[in-house]
Amino acid sequence: MHRSTGRLCRYHNVVAAASSAPSAPDRPGSAPTPEALSRLDELLGPGQVLIPGRDDIIRYDTDVLGRRSPACWVARPNDLEDVRSIVRWAYAERAELVVQGANTGPVLAGVPRAGRHQGIVSMELCRSTIDVDVLNRTVTASAGVDLASLNDALARSGLTLPIDLGANPSVGGMVAANTGGARLIRHGDVRRHVLGLEVVLPDAHATVLPLLRRLRKDNRGPDLKHLFIGSSGTLGIITAAVLAVDPLPRDVATALVAANDGSGVLHFLTLLEARAVEHLSAYELLSRPTLEAISRHLPSGIRWPFEFPGVPDLPPFLILVELSASDSAHGGRQSLEDDLTTLIDQSASRGWVADAWFGRPTTLWPLRHAAINALHQEGPMVAFDLSVPRSQLFETRDQIIALVADRAPHARYADFGHVGDGGLHSVFIWPRELRVERRLREQERLREAMYELIAAADGTFSAEHGLGPENESAFRRYSPEIRHAQAALKALFDPRRILGSVDLS
Numbered sequence: 001m002h003r004s005t006g007r008l009c010r011y012h013n014v015v016a017a018a019s020s021a022p023s024a025p026d027r028p029g030s031a032p033t034p035e036a037l038s039r040l041d042e043l044l045g046p047g048q049v050l051i052p053g054r055d056d057i058i059r060y061d062t063d064v065l066g067r068r069s070p071a072c073w074v075a076r077p078n079d080l081e082d083v084r085s086i087v088r089w090a091y092a093e094r095a096e097l098v099v100q101g102a103n104t105g106p107v108l109a110g111v112p113r114a115g116r117h118q119g120i121v122s123m124e125l126c127r128s129t130i131d132v133d134v135l136n137r138t139v140t141a142s143a144g145v146d147l148a149s150l151n152d153a154l155a156r157s158g159l160t161l162p163i164d165l166g167a168n169p170s171v172g173g174m175v176a177a178n179t180g181g182a183r184l185i186r187h188g189d190v191r192r193h194v195l196g197l198e199v200v201l202p203d204a205h206a207t208v209l210p211l212l213r214r215l216r217k218d219n220r221g222p223d224l225k226h227l228f229i230g231s232s233g234t235l236g237i238i239t240a241a242v243l244a245v246d247p248l249p250r251d252v253a254t255a256l257v258a259a260n261d262g263s264g265v266l267h268f269l270t271l272l273e274a275r276a277v278e279h280l281s282a283y284e285l286l287s288r289p290t291l292e293a294i295s296r297h298l299p300s301g302i303r304w305p306f307e308f309p310g311v312p313d314l315p316p317f318l319i320l321v322e323l324s325a326s327d328s329a330h331g332g333r334q335s336l337e338d339d340l341t342t343l344i345d346q347s348a349s350r351g352w353v354a355d356a357w358f359g360r361p362t363t364l365w366p367l368r369h370a371a372i373n374a375l376h377q378e379g380p381m382v383a384f385d386l387s388v389p390r391s392q393l394f395e396t397r398d399q400i401i402a403l404v405a406d407r408a409p410h411a412r413y414a415d416f417g418h419v420g421d422g423g424l425h426s427v428f429i430w431p432r433e434l435r436v437e438r439r440l441r442e443q444e445r446l447r448e449a450m451y452e453l454i455a456a457a458d459g460t461f462s463a464e465h466g467l468g469p470e471n472e473s474a475f476r477r478y479s480p481e482i483r484h485a486q487a488a489l490k491a492l493f494d495p496r497r498i499l500g501s502v503d504l505s
C-alpha cells in the first residue's frame with residue numbers, strides 16, 4: 001500500500017480486501033483504511049466507488065462556487081439496496097459520509113466538511129423511476145432524477161413541478177434543502193409539494209422509513225417526512241419522493257419593471273396582489289449593481305434587452321414580474337399582458353414604478369438567472385441568503401449598505417432575489433488585487449455584523465439554501481433552543497454521527 005503524505009484521504013491504490021473481520025477505527029471521523037475502501041468497492045461493484053489518486057473526483061468534491069473540499073471516497077449507488085449497503089458499511093467502519101445530489105447547493109452542505117475525513121455518496125445514478133400518476137396529480141421519482149428531466153416527463157402529461165431556479169438540482173437535493181426558487185410566492189417551496197419520502201436512516205441496520213405515500217392527508221401522528229425536508233442531509237438519505245404537481249401554465253405574461261426605490265417595489269407588489277394574486281407567479285428583484293454585473297458577463301446566447309445608452313442609465317431596481325394562468329379562459333396571453341399593463345400604468349401614475357419592458361419568458365428569465373454567476377465573476381465574494389418580513393426588507397437593505405462602509409470598506413455591494421417572499425441574496429465583492437489577509441479580516445467583521453443585523457430584523461440567514469458549515473456558529477449563538485432540539489433528533493436518527501457536513505451535535 002502506498003499512502004501519500006501531507007494530504008488527507010489520498011490513497012494511490014486500494015489493496016485487496018483483508019481477510020480479517022472489519023475493525024472499526026476507535027473514534028468517529030478517522031479516514032477509512034484502504035482495506036475498508038476495498039470492502040466498499042466489493043459491496044457496490046465496478047465503477048461505483050471512486051478513490052482519489054486512482055479516479056478523478058474533482059467534480060464531486062468541488063462545490064458550485066469552485067471551492068474544493070477533499071473527499072476520501074465517492075460512492076455512486078444505483079438503487080435503494082446500494083444505499084443501504086453503503087450505510088451499513090459506514091456504520092460498521094464509523095466512516096463519515098455526505099450525501100450529494102446535483103451539487104448545486106452554494107453553502108458547502110453537499111461536500112465534505114473542511115478538515116474531516118468524509119466520503120461522498122453521490123445519488124446521480126439513482127434515476128430509475130419517474131412514475132407520473134395523472135389522476136392523482138403526483139409523480140414518484142428516484143432521488144437522483146434532475147428537475148429538468150422530471151419536468152420534461154411531467155410536461156408530456158400537461159403537468160409541472162413549479163420549482164424554478166437557475167440551476168438543475170436533483171429531487172433528493174431539493175427535498176433536503178427545501179428549495180424555494182422564483183415561484184415560491186405562488187406555489188410555495190418544495191415542502192408544500194412533498195407527499196411522501198423513502199428515507200434510509202444512518203443506523204446499524206440502514207433502516208428504511210416507508211413514508212413513500214401518495215396521500216394528501218394522513219394523520220396517524222406527527223408527520224415524520226417533514227423532519228427530512230430541509231434537513232440538509234443530516235438525518236437520513238432520501239432515496240425517492242412523491243411530489244404533488246400542478247397543471248402546466250398555458251398563459252404567461254412577463255415584464256421587467258423599473259422602480260426607483262424600495263417603497264415603490266413593495267407598493268407595486270401589494271397592488272398586484274390586491275388585483276391579480278391568483279395570477280402572480282413571480283416577483284423578482286435585480287438591483288443596479290447586479291444588472292451592471294449581468295451586462296458585463298452576459299452568458300452567450302442571451303440578448304441585453306434594453307436600449308440604455310450606458311450603465312448610469314440603469315434604474316436602481318428592475319423587477320421581473322410574471323402573471324400566469326393554467327388555462328386560456330382569461331382570454332389568452334394578450335389579456336394577461338393587458339392586465340399587467342393596466343397595473344403597471346396605475347403604479348406609474350402613483351410614482352411607484354418608472355418604466356416597463358415586456359418580453360417573452362424565454363428572453364427575460366435568463367437575465368434573472370444569470371445574476372449569481374455574473375456576480376461570481378466580478379471577484380472574491382461572500383453571499384448571504386437572507387429573509388426578513390417583507391415589510392422590513394428595504395429598511396434592512398439600507399442597514400446592510402451602511403454596514404459595508406464601516407465593516408468592509410473595500411467591498412462592493414450587490415443584491416437580487418425573491419423579494420415577493422421577503423428573500424434577498426446579499427452579495428459582497430472584493431477587488432481581486434486586495435491582499436487576502438485584508439479581505440478575510442473584512443469578511444469576518446462583516447459576517448458577524450450581518451448575523452447581528454439579520455437577527456435584529458427577526459430574519460434568517462439561511463432562507464432557502466440551508467444552514468451550511470459557515471452559518472453553524474451563528475445558528476448556535478442565535479437559536480440555541482432550536483439547535484438543542486435538532487441535536488436530539490440527530491442523536492436519535494444518527495447515533496454514530498456519520499452523516500452530513502453540518503454539525504448538529
Ligand SMILES: Cc1cc2nc3c(=O)[nH]c(=O)nc-3n(C[C@H](O)[C@H](O)[C@H](O)COP(=O)(O)OP(=O)(O)OC[C@H]3O[C@@H](n4cnc5c(N)ncnc54)[C@H](O)[C@@H]3O)c2cc1C
Nearest residue numbers: 101102103104105109110169170172173180181232233238
Ligand atoms: C445558479 C443557482 C441558482 C440557484 N437558485 C436557487 C433558488 O432560487 N432557490 C433555492 O432554494 N436554491 C437555489 N439554488 C441552490 C440549489 O440549487 C438548491 O439548494 C438545490 O435544491 C440543491 O439540490 P442539489 O441536488 O444540487 O443538492 P446538493 O447541492 O447536492 O446538496 C444540497 C444538500 O442536500 C443534501 N442532499 C442531496 N441529496 C440528498 C439526498 N438524496 N438525501 C439527503 N440529503 C441530500 C446534501 O447533503 C446537501 O446538504 C441555486 C443554485 C445555483 C447554482
